[in-house]
Amino acid sequence: MSTQTPTTTEAAAPEPGEAATKKTLGIGFWVCIGWLLVMVFVAVFATRLPIPDPKFNFIEPGQAGPSKGPSTAHWFGTDKDARDVFARTMYGARVSLTVGFIAIVFGMFVGGTLGILAGFFRGWIDRIFSFMFLVLLSFPSLVLAIMLTALLDRKLFTISMILGVLAVAPVGRLARATTMQYAEREFVIAARSLGAKNKRIIVRELLPNVAIPMSALALLGMAVAIVAEGGLAFLGLSVERSITWGGMIQLGSDSSKTLQNQPWIAFFPIGVLFLTVFALNFAGDRVRTYFDVKETSL
Amino acid sequence: MAGSGTAHLRDGDIVMRVENLVMEFPVGRTGLKVHAVSGISFDVVRGETLGLVGESGCGKSTTGKAMMQIPRPTSGSIKLDGLELTTLGNEELRSARTKMQMIFQDPISSLNPRRIVRDSVREPLDVWGRGSKAEREALVDRVLESVGIDPQRAAESRPHQFSGGQCQRISIARALVLDPTLIICDEPVSALDVSVQAQVINLLEDLKKQYGLTLIFIAHDLAVVKNISDRVAVMYLGKMCEISPSDDLYARPAHPYTRVLIDSIPVPDPSAVLADATTIGEPGSPVTPPSGCRFHPRCQFADDICKSAEPILQDIGNGHFVACHHPLEVPVSIQSR
Amino acid sequence: MAITLLFAVSALTFGAMNVLGDPLFNILGPIARDTSNPKSVKLIEKAKNDYNLDKPLPIRYGLWISGFVRGDMGVQFSTDGQPPVTELLKERIPRTVTLLILGQLIAVLVSIPWALLSASRADKFVDRLSTATTFMLVALPGFALAIILKYLFAIRLGWFPLTYRALDPLQTRLFQMLLPGFVIGLPAAAIYQRLLRTDLITTLQEDFILMARSKGVSKPRILFKHALRPSMFSFITVVGLTTGALIGGSIVVETVFRIPGIGSTLVEAVLRHDFPVVLAIVMIVATAFVLINLLIDVVYTIIDPRVHR
């Protein structure tokens, strides 16, 4: 994207102003957003949609073996308990999206606040918060998540909060770095010299500059949280007694035999999980470059 | 040079008076210190423009920010209209700062990239809740027009849609809306093209008359400083070398460093004789400043006393002060200008 | 700094284990709640004594940490305490470490040439294709990739064995680790590639690259001699940071390929509520992670002459 831009600033920006091109997010971005909206819709209205009951055993009389491949009746086939894989995949979106959403909202709010405060005030506040981030980052995130799930219950909200705590440190660090980068700019000194109080400087001058690049992180962070929840579920450590993608994949791959003979049980949920994570990553990346370009044209 | 002393401080209607200002910063965790400013003093009379000039690392920008108490000085006294700023509490300082405003070198970094330009200019009024909404808008319009920016365009554009020179005008407008007494300009034209530089200098001169301002103008370009200033202070490695009325300084530079600076300026005249530049060397480090006169390692007149004793600013007549053990002999014939 | 950090990490872990969970319950099961039965009360007393549970938390922490640094990590709550945690981990750690080194090696060896190729042809077809590939790899959760690779290369093609067998000779075991190594190495390679590619492209726009060109330096030489080293800083940081993620990834991979390393041990221990094992593994992993990041700092000073001390 950048090697071909002329190396000289004077050639690149003779007239930075009015005629500057409008950058677009591109079709890919909207396709991804479309997919995500479909998933959200399915998750919210799963019970009211004309899809089979995910817990019902579709055992047909006279047929050997409960698991069957994809058919018009069961689009994604049925699993070893003869349950409809398509319906279960749709219901699985509920846990994944809820956990991903709550986790990243919590992480962004707490991490963002701490990071901005640390980056703005520096000094002992910075030292305390940064040490906190460092302690949190000393645990590989999945290890910390496993440890906490072992100690706490495995309810939807608890799992979401555990993953939210994991997001605090990375979000906080980025917020701190971005804040520091802007806090050194002269417009912040100017704001201070015209008598603006700290609160005003943080809210009016810094927050818009920090929040917009961080919005891209929200999408990427949600992807990370969904993957983490999937990992926990795969290990049997996520939300108990509910349908999760990770759990379904585990069921479809618990032995090489299953994987060999009934690959659809694992591969359909893998596909949907992959598409969702991909969409979040792609959209997040587009948002990031979209704002990056704006920034460089300054 | 590179000396101390307060002999040059004046009585009268003083807007800003800085005495024995010291600014030191730690270098990482090495235990070393940057001696950015080491005991300088100067004052500015109401309506005057003081130029602060020197090479990079001489502490001129640090001095500018120190007057705003960003950050607070290590020691020394800074008085604005007789009010000692260094001992003020945060809340009092906040209101005292509105009397002086700052303009910075980088016109683009001076404005919040994500805010509408007009909001940035109105910001000071919002902070202090001055006037009704309509009054504020009217004042913002007036100030924007006086710096040559279309208020309409300012209401719909962000900084990156303006050129460097225009951004600098907008910064000036923001500094003006609170009706300050003193404006500290930190290299305001260094990042601009020559033709735009002239526009901004002329604008500052006009606004100074129109708003009754006092200016402190910090720059590394002597010709620019001379043009805009009534009085010029030359700094070297955190010390004051020479302070004098602008024209007098150029007519009879008494400090060898001032002389070197003047000789180094490229003159747009092919017939001008170029001074030999090879012997001048480069500035020392503010982390380990030289003893005695800080200029002595680069000075062709330096002797033992320069290495051991720090020179004090002394009067050489006509409001012209120099801190040097061996000030240059002044040619008696000063051209009448 | 590192010591303070490890201290905080261990205190936090130990504290969480003892405050959030009930060690007594985890040792004895339902008996711990049955205080009316004199038989269970006796057992409770014995357990409290054996495991120092009657002492206040800070003292227990002190006892535990002093044991930990001397290499005594206590006994397992389950399976009658045998073998001791230290013995158990001694057997399992080398497998995980091998897997991690293999994965990291694959990641680094794949990503550097890949990034150089991409950056030197920025925005051309090869580059766009490789960007798309990295996106796919990054979007695939580790367990999903593990299953896909296992299905393709072990089940369908039969190139690799399905599982790990602890009793096989060393070379065979290394070969059995290769596919799992790719599972954790490939996504990491994708992350490294994207990062290094971006940094290389930024570096290639620097003035000193133009300077090198104006000296007549050839393109490959510019890439290797001038651009690569200044672009490696965030790469190295991320290699360090990613080690943590790889440890997480190895938990899943060990489960899929049935490798008895510390990852699968951790999961088993969590499911069995075996605190000493969980505690020991978390501490070892955190310590290793902190040490790796210390090591990264050292590497920095080696490759960047501008960093002093």
Add this chain to the structure above:
Amino acid sequence: MSELQTEMRQEHQPLLEVTDLRTHFRTERGLVRAVDGVSLTLERGKCLGIVGESGSGKTVLSRSLMGLLPSSNTVTSGSVKFEGKEILGLPSKQMRRLWGREMSMVFQNPMTSLNPLMKIGQQIAEPLNLHLDMSRADARATAERLLRDVRIPEATRRLDQYPHELSGGMRQRAMIAIALACGPTLLFADEPTTALDVTVQAQILQLIGEQRRDRNMSVVLVTHDLGVVAGHTDEIAVMYGGKLVEKAPTSVLFAHMKMPYTMSLMRSIPKLEDPSHTRLATIPGRPPDLVHPPKGCRFAPRCAYARDKCITEEPPLRQAEDPNHSYACWYPVGSPEFNQREAELNSGAVPVTLEAR
């Protein structure tokens, strides 16, 4: 005969001959005409100054001449002859033989233009290894000699230092040493002193001048500062909006400026000998948009002396009284129309539309 003749020819052939050079960039906004039809020649051993404000195309011009622009979105046309051989559009494989050996470049910012992770000695030795096939020891010895040539004290020690260990002025000297390493015949200096303090600037300019004379090398000095070119060049080319608007030997140019732009630029510089508070002349507005340049003279919208013809018709480069002096203006300084407008301006009869538009 032939030997003498070729030698004669070489003597009379300019080192660099540029004809109608155009460098355009394809961007999202459209075609940026950064350099738009520039012709000039440079004799051996001479110093040509290229002056212009930001956006005038001076940097792009010097990089096009050297062939250093990225090829992917750049369109060049015209001709650049170096020692009589066409070099415009040569693939970089062939240019590489010229780069560093026949022509080299000194950049604006010495901090960013030196490789931060390579020792100074290595950076100087690199072109010596590449072009002259020198052994390591020879290259090191030569590098040390070069450092002495550019007056870096303690040359031996500096060889093993990194750029960040040197001061700004010394870094620029080291960069000059690198550029001079293989004894090029042509040196491009792109704003070599803009990032430096004024005292150091004087030293660096003096150094470049000395080296040019010692090595009988040609220099193209690109700068925005008329003061810098005045004392250190033989000839000056003034650029505006991608075009060459005036070109003359240095002394001729300063004595008889023809372009109102050159004159306005000159007048807007504060001068030391003027008393303080001397009102500066300004040029209103800002440089033209090179995607949609004005139809006529590119300076006309900002020119106080422009008339209708200037807005509609583009002035060609014309010869002045001095045969080496050319300019592109319909009503040059000194013409009756110019004088008439000047009188009007001075009397205040015509309002001067100043400041931002």
